[in-house]
Amino acid sequence: MDLPERWIVGVDIGGTNLVVGLVPARGGNPFGLRTQRTLSAEGPEAVVARVVDMVVGVLADFEAEGGSKGVVDGLGIGCPGPLDRTSGVVVTTPNLGWTRFPVRDRIAEAVDLPAALDNDANCAVLGEWWQGAGKGSRVLVGLTLGTGVGGGIVIDGRIFHGVGDVAGEIGHMTVDLDGRPCKCGNLGCLEAYASGPNIAARAVEGLEFGASSILPDLVEGMLSDVTAETISRAAVQGDAYALSVMRETAEYLGAGIANVMNLLNPDTVVIAGGVTQAGEHLFAPLQEVVRKRAFASAVDRCRIVPAALPGTAGVVGAAAVFKQQDTGGL
Amino acid sequence: MDLPERWIVGVDIGGTNLVVGLVPARGGNPFGLRTQRTLSAEGPEAVVARVVDMVVGVLADFEAEGGSKGVVDGLGIGCPGPLDRTSGVVVTTPNLGWTRFPVRDRIAEAVDLPAALDNDANCAVLGEWWQGAGKGSRVLVGLTLGTGVGGGIVIDGRIFHGVGDVAGEIGHMTVDLDGRPCKCGNLGCLEAYASGPNIAARAVEGLEFGASSILPDLVEGMLSDVTAETISRAAVQGDAYALSVMRETAEYLGAGIANVMNLLNPDTVVIAGGVTQAGEHLFAPLQEVVRKRAFASAVDRCRIVPAALPGTAGVVGAAAVFKQQDTGGL
Numbered sequence: 001m002d003l004p005e006r007w008i009v010g011v012d013i014g015g016t017n018l019v020v021g022l023v024p025a026r027g028g029n030p031f032g033l034r035t036q037r038t039l040s041a042e043g044p045e046a047v048v049a050r051v052v053d054m055v056v057g058v059l060a061d062f063e064a065e066g067g068s069k070g071v072v073d074g075l076g077i078g079c080p081g082p083l084d085r086t087s088g089v090v091v092t093t094p095n096l097g098w099t100r101f102p103v104r105d106r107i108a109e110a111v112d113l114p115a116a117l118d119n120d121a122n123c124a125v126l127g128e129w130w131q132g133a134g135k136g137s138r139v140l141v142g143l144t145l146g147t148g149v150g151g152g153i154v155i156d157g158r159i160f161h162g163v164g165d166v167a168g169e170i171g172h173m174t175v176d177l178d179g180r181p182c183k184c185g186n187l188g189c190l191e192a193y194a195s196g197p198n199i200a201a202r203a204v205e206g207l208e209f210g211a212s213s214i215l216p217d218l219v220e221g222m223l224s225d226v227t228a229e230t231i232s233r234a235a236v237q238g239d240a241y242a243l244s245v246m247r248e249t250a251e252y253l254g255a256g257i258a259n260v261m262n263l264l265n266p267d268t269v270v271i272a273g274g275v276t277q278a279g280e281h282l283f284a285p286l287q288e289v290v291r292k293r294a295f296a297s298a299v300d301r302c303r304i305v306p307a308a309l310p311g312t313a314g315v316v317g318a319a320a321v322f323k324q325q326d327t328g329g330l
Numbered sequence: 331m332d333l334p335e336r337w338i339v340g341v342d343i344g345g346t347n348l349v350v351g352l353v354p355a356r357g358g359n360p361f362g363l364r365t366q367r368t369l370s371a372e373g374p375e376a377v378v379a380r381v382v383d384m385v386v387g388v389l390a391d392f393e394a395e396g397g398s399k400g401v402v403d404g405l406g407i408g409c410p411g412p413l414d415r416t417s418g419v420v421v422t423t424p425n426l427g428w429t430r431f432p433v434r435d436r437i438a439e440a441v442d443l444p445a446a447l448d449n450d451a452n453c454a455v456l457g458e459w460w461q462g463a464g465k466g467s468r469v470l471v472g473l474t475l476g477t478g479v480g481g482g483i484v485i486d487g488r489i490f491h492g493v494g495d496v497a498g499e500i501g502h503m504t505v506d507l508d509g510r511p512c513k514c515g516n517l518g519c520l521e522a523y524a525s526g527p528n529i530a531a532r533a534v535e536g537l538e539f540g541a542s543s544i545l546p547d548l549v550e551g552m553l554s555d556v557t558a559e560t561i562s563r564a565a566v567q568g569d570a571y572a573l574s575v576m577r578e579t580a581e582y583l584g585a586g587i588a589n590v591m592n593l594l595n596p597d598t599v600v601i602a603g604g605v606t607q608a609g610e611h612l613f614a615p616l617q618e619v620v621r622k623r624a625f626a627s628a629v630d631r632c633r634i635v636p637a638a639l640p641g642t643a644g645v646v647g648a649a650a651v652f653k654q655q656d657t658g659g660l
Contacts, residue, residue, distance in 0.1 A: 082627045091627065139493050153593075162595020163469050166628040169592040174585040174623055176507040177518075186623050188507075255504040262499040263483075263593065265492020293504055293516050297412045297421060298496040 004028060007067070008322050009055055009075040009113065012314030013047070013103070014038060014120055015095035015147035020054040021312065022062055023319035025073060027131055027330075030315050031065075032058040040096040047096075048103065052110040059111075074114040076322030078123030078314045079103055080150075085165050088117045095148055116325040120314055121150025122159045122168055124307075127317025128270045129154045130330055132308035139266040142307070143170055143257075145199070145228065145273030149191040153264065157330060159321070171195070175255040193252035196228040199275060203231050203245045213241035232278035246278055247285045254289025261294040261302055272307035279306075334358060337397070338652050339385055339405040339443065342644030343377070343433070344368060344450055345425035345477035350384040351642065352392055353649035355403060357461055357660075360645050361395075362388040370426040377426075378433065382440040389441075404444040406652030408453030408644045409433055410480075415495050418447045425478055446655040450644055451480025452489045452498055454637075457647025458600045459484045460660055462638035469596040472637075473500055473587075475529070475558065475603030479521040483594065487660060489651070501525070505585040523582035526558040529605060533561050533575045543571035562608035576608055577615045584619025591624040591632055602637035609636075 006025035012018065018038050021030030034054050040047060059069055080093040088104025090096075108115035118126075125142030128134040134142065134154065144150040151170030153160040161167050171191035172184050179188025180198070192198055204223050207215060215234050219225035234242035257269055275282060283304065291299050307313055320330055336355035342348065348368050351360030364384050370377060389399055410423040418434025420426075438445035448456075455472030458464040464472065464484065474480040481500030483490040491497050501521035502514050509518030510528070522528055534553050537545060545564050549555040564572035587599055605612060613634065621629050637643055650660055 082625060151593075160594075162628070163597040164595055164627055164631040166591075166625050166631075167593060167595040169625060169628075172592050172625065173589045174505055177505055177509070177582070177585055179507070252507070255507055259503045259589065260593070261496070262502050263481075263497065263590070264490075265494055265496040267493040295412060295496050295499060295502065297494055298492070298499075301494040301496075 005071060007031070007062070007072045008319035009058065009072060009111075010315030010317070010319035011051055011055065011075060011077045011107065012120060012123065012318055013051065013077065013079040014314065015040070015080060018047070018051055018054065019311065019315050020051065020058055021315045022058050022072070023316055025319075025323055030312055032061040033312065033315065034058065035311075038096070040098070044090075044096075044098045044101040044103065048106045048110070051107055055107070055111045072113060073326055074116070074322045075108065075111065076123070076318035076320065077104055077107060077115055077117045078120035078318040078321070079117060081119040082166055083117060083119060085117055085161070088115070114326070116322040118159060118318070118321045119152065119165065119168070122152040123317030123321055124150070124272060124313040125152030125154050125168075125270065125317065126159050126320045127309055127313035127315070128272075128307055129157060130320045131316055132313055133270045133305045134268050137266070137268040139264055140268045140270065141170070141260050141264060141266045142270040142272065145194055145271065145275050146196055149195050158324070170256060170260060173256050173259060175252055175259070190252060190256040194249055194256070196274060199228040199231060199245065199249055200226045202248065203242070206241065206245070211241045214239045215242060227274070229274040229277060232275055232281070235278045235281040243281060246281050249275070250282060250285035250289050254286050255293055257286070257304065258290045258293030261290065261298040265298050266302055269302060269304045270307050271304065272310060272313060276306040335401060337361070337392070337402045338649035339388065339402060339441075340645030340647070340649035341381055341385065341405060341407045341437065342450060342453065342648055343381065343407065343409040344644065345370070345410060348377070348381055348384065349641065349645050350381065350388055351645045352388050352402070353646055355649075355653055360642055362391040363642065363645070364388060365641075368426070370428070374420075374426075374428045374431040374433065378436045378440070381437055385437070385441045402443065403656055404446070404652045405438065405441065406453070406648035406650065407434055407437060407445055407447045408450035408648040408651070409447060411449040412496055413447060413449060415447055415491070418445070444656070446652040448489060448648070448651045449482065449495065449498070452482040452491075453647030453651055454480065454602060454643040455482030455484050455498075455600065455647065456489050456650045457639055457643035457645070458602075458637055459487060460650045461646055462643055463600045463635045464598050467596070467598040469594055470598045470600065471500070471590050471594060471596045472600045472602065475524055475601065475605050476526055479525050488654070500586060500590060503586050503589060505582055505589070520582060520586040524579055524586070526604060529558040529561060529575065529579055530556045532578065533572070536571065536575070541571045544569045545572060557604070559604040559607060562605050562612070565608045565611040573611060576611050579605070580612060580615035580619050584616050585623055587616070587634065588620050588623035591620065591628040595628050596632055599632060599634045600637050601634065602640060602643060606636040
């Protein structure tokens with residue numbers, strides 16, 4: 001195969017999945033992608049050991065195709081935060097249950113490559129800016145509706161971190177002062193309505209109250225198996241109840257995005273996560289809510305689009321984080 | 331008097347008041363400050379004519395003190411938005427009732443000075459960054475609780491505008507999805523709770539329902555005369571009802587500030603407006619709400635402080651906007 005000259009390993013440590021791949025430093029599709037469950041309850045040491053095995057595996061595949069580790073410049077890691085980029089330490093991660101763990105250096109030493117660390121949601125947004133739905137954007141805001149609701153801000157091609165690497169935590173924006181309890185301990189966070197599990201929980205609540213829907217059939221009666229993806233599928237099939245859950249999701253998500261538009265006036269909002277499979281059944285009501293809630297001049301200048309790199313934005317963005325640290329640009 | 335070498339005229343067109351002064355280009359107290367009511371209902375031409383008179387008056391005072399117009403580099407204008415900085419045009423202003431008015435060039439031509447235009451709330455925040463409570467801040471967010479709730483973001487000493495000059499509109503952030511109607515047409519905006527008139531309206535609602543308070547005495551029975559300042563005075567005097575209005579204000583304002591902290595991770599939040607006269611009766615409950623609602627690592631890195639330049643931040647910041655446009659820095 002015709003190999004690009006330089007490569008960067010991208011590592012995406014998510015609340016649910018680990019993804020590792022080798023990303024061409026000049027941009028392009030990742031090579032040798034592999035995924036496995038995070039199983040964070042095994043603890044950080046066990047997860048890091050598996051990440052290292054995955055990296056070693058990717059590099060072995062690369063050598064089998066004629067590549068060599070000598071053309072791999074380093075390794076970018078995306079990991080749930082809050083974290084300290086300078087020391088490469090994960091401070092606390094509600095979604096992993098780790099505290100004060102030096103994830104960057106553990107991985108870097110084990111694979112003998114220089115490494116950079118950033119928040120997984122930030123990496124995903126930078127990945128979309130570099131090679132996905134956010135290409136060419138000046139002010140890009142990204143949301144990932146996954147296990148939680150992650151967010152990130154990219155301004156002029158750089159992740160905006162704020163003064164302590166917390167910036168971009170859109171998921172814990174209060175949109176309903178006395179609303180649903182969030183696992184962060186607060187009430188009415190966007191995440192309490194729009195994360196995958198919370199979209200499913202809201203739908204199941206209605207089903208338990210007897211709402212008529214094809215959803216129970218789709219999960220063979222096991223309501224605990226309903227996910228945001230199941231609801232998206234039902235909505236696409238025209239199920240009225242699933243559509244109402246989508247509209248309610250759009251109501252909260254739209255308020256959160258409108259807040260971000262009024263505050264940051266972005267040109268692009270990218271939304272990732274399984275629920276975006278609902279397509280226009282989500283995006284049409286979302287656009288309507290945003291238009292109602294945000295300044296017209298902000299709405300007019302901003303497109304809301306689904307992510308273009310589902311499954312790989314984190315790996316691509318983690319590699320981009322390393323490249324920016326290493327060379328200063330992308 | 332010992333005059334600095336170069337000066338800039340600052341013009342602050344607010345929803346309620348016009349303020350004009352001459353600001354030393356190297357920083358320092360404004361000279362010849364004058365204020366009058368905006369009376370926006372007279373229309374933009376009439377307001378501009380009075381602004382021009384005020385500028386001419388300030389320059390005459392300056393010459394009387396030995397200055398000359400030759401050392402005045404230009405003029406900065408702060409005006410409610412949305413506006414278009416490039417063309418110097420006010421697009422629409424809910425608080426003034428103007429549309430598509432070329433405010434910058436009208437003033438510039440009348441006084442024969444080059445001019446720059448920015449949002450009034452942005453100017454106030456830049457003023458606090460340059461010479462007030464935000465000095466040295468890397469990421470500064472400012473809120474003005476006035477006729478409306480204005481907001482601005484200053485990153486590394488520059489106003490952050492977004493892609494269309496809308497950024498910083500914190501006042502119209504949804505904090506309560508189905509909450510109080512806001513004059514923007516939306517429900518549950520921060521402004522619907524925390525602007526001066528809305529703080530007063532919430533207090534008066536309770537008084538009309540028979541709440542016991544010294545407030546009616548402070549306004550000699552005219553409840554329509556209750557303002558946020560009256561409530562602040564009553565709170566400082568220990569009035570339990572006024573204190574409860576303050577705590578409720580802190581609940582909404584705190585949610586808004588927590589949202590901004592999670593999103594932008596600032597090191598400083600500056601709050602301006604008459605209601606800050608309540609001091610710790612506002613700031614103590616506010617700090618408590620913010621700590622409950624925002625990420626600890628964001629709260630730990632951020633101070634919430636009252637504005638240091640009440641009444642002049644807008645003029646100082648408008649001059650700063652001109653200086654940055656003229657010389658590239660401050």
